[in-house]
Amino acid sequence: MKPFINASGLVHEYSRRDEEGNVTGINRALDGVDIEVIAGSFIAVLGANGSGKSTFAKHLNALLVPTEGTLYVDGMDTSEPDNSLLIRRTAGMVFQNPDNQIISNVVEEDVGFGPENLGVPPEEIWQRVEESLKNVGMYEYRKDSPNHLSGGQKQRVAIAGIMAMKPKCIILDEPTAMLDPAGRKAVIKTARDLNKKENITIILITHYMEEVTGADYVYVMSEGKVKMQGTPRQVFARSEELVKYRLSIPEVTKIALGLSKKGINIPKDILYVEELADILLKLKAKSF
Numbered sequence: 003m004k005p006f007i008n009a010s011g012l013v014h015e016y017s018r019r020d021e022e023g024n025v026t027g028i029n030r031a032l033d034g035v036d037i038e039v040i041a042g043s044f045i046a047v048l049g050a051n052g053s054g055k056s057t058f059a060k061h062l063n064a065l066l067v068p069t070e071g072t073l074y075v076d077g078m079d080t081s082e083p084d085n086s087l088l089i090r091r092t093a094g095m096v097f098q099n100p101d102n103q104i105i106s107n108v109v110e111e112d113v114g115f116g117p118e119n120l121g122v123p124p125e126e127i128w129q130r131v132e133e134s135l136k137n138v139g140m141y142e143y144r145k146d147s148p149n150h151l152s153g154g155q156k157q158r159v160a161i162a163g164i165m166a167m168k169p170k171c172i173i174l175d176e177p178t179a180m181l182d183p184a185g186r187k188a189v190i191k192t193a194r195d196l197n198k199k200e201n202i203t204i205i206l207i208t209h210y211m212e213e214v215t216g217a218d219y220v221y222v223m224s225e226g227k228v229k230m231q232g233t234p235r236q237v238f239a240r241s242e243e244l245v246k247y248r249l250s251i252p253e254v255t256k257i258a259l260g261l262s263k264k265g266i267n268i269p270k271d272i273l274y275v276e277e278l279a280d281i282l283l284k285l286k287a288k289s290f
Contacts, residue, residue, distance in 0.1 A: 007039035011071035031057040033226035044197045046214035049223035050248035059175040063093040093171040094164035100156035110144040116167040134162040154185025171203040212252045215273040235271035
């Protein structure tokens with residue numbers, strides 16, 4: 003199957019300049035990145051601050067173009083200027099701070115802003131607005147001011163605004179970094195629902211390990227390179243390696259690893275509390 007997103011040998015360099023504008027050095031933010039994403043999948047890109055993950059995200063809808071290597075989105079070369087607009091319609095971006103994407107004083111008007119700019123007929127715009135707000139669980143707030151919403155609710159409105167433009171892919175660049183735990187949980191659930199119910203390709207950029215347990219595949223970045231990749235279970239089972247890249251595994255996985263080290267016959271790749279509880283109950287039952 004042809005990848006929906008295909009990064010091959012992707013390099014991005016930033017120039018450092020002094021106060022007079024002279025180049026004083028080169029910072030290689032991406033260094034030979036190879037990543038493939040199949041249409042309809044949920045992919046997570048993990049990394050600590052400075053790992054290059056957000057720079058990679060900006061390449062996915064042509065906000066940045068490669069210094070070297072190639073990146074194709076739905077068959078379109080992101081380095082070709084003529085492709086930029088179509089790529090941004092195909093792959094929508096949701097940023098860390100929803101306030102940077104919300105521009106209207108009424109929720110439904112904000113969600114309709116994107117499709118209106120695309121020249122979508124008015125009757126279809128309102129149909130898309132209703133559908134998108136229902137998909138993210140925010141329809142009842144359609145007449146409200148975004149200023150009255152919580153951070154998590156604002157982020158879901160931002161996602162609805164991207165959805166209303168009918169992209170094939172949504173890129174979530176640290177979408178929960180400014181949210182409380184409840185808001186984070188709601189936004190990640192929204193992303194998973196869109197992936198499963200609407201078959202939208204989701205690229206989640208994050209440093210929160212617990213957010214990627216439901217992903218189909220995980221890439222771990224550090225120093226601009228892909229250092230690890232695999233399913234969440236495969237990646238989290240390599241806990242000592244993750245620590246090297248300034249990442250920590252979910253608490254439930256830590257508990258499972260600790261129990262395993264103490265000689266209890268338990269898998270090292272447990273991702274969910276319910277999963278651990280079920281295994282412990284079965285072990286207890288066997289001991290009687």
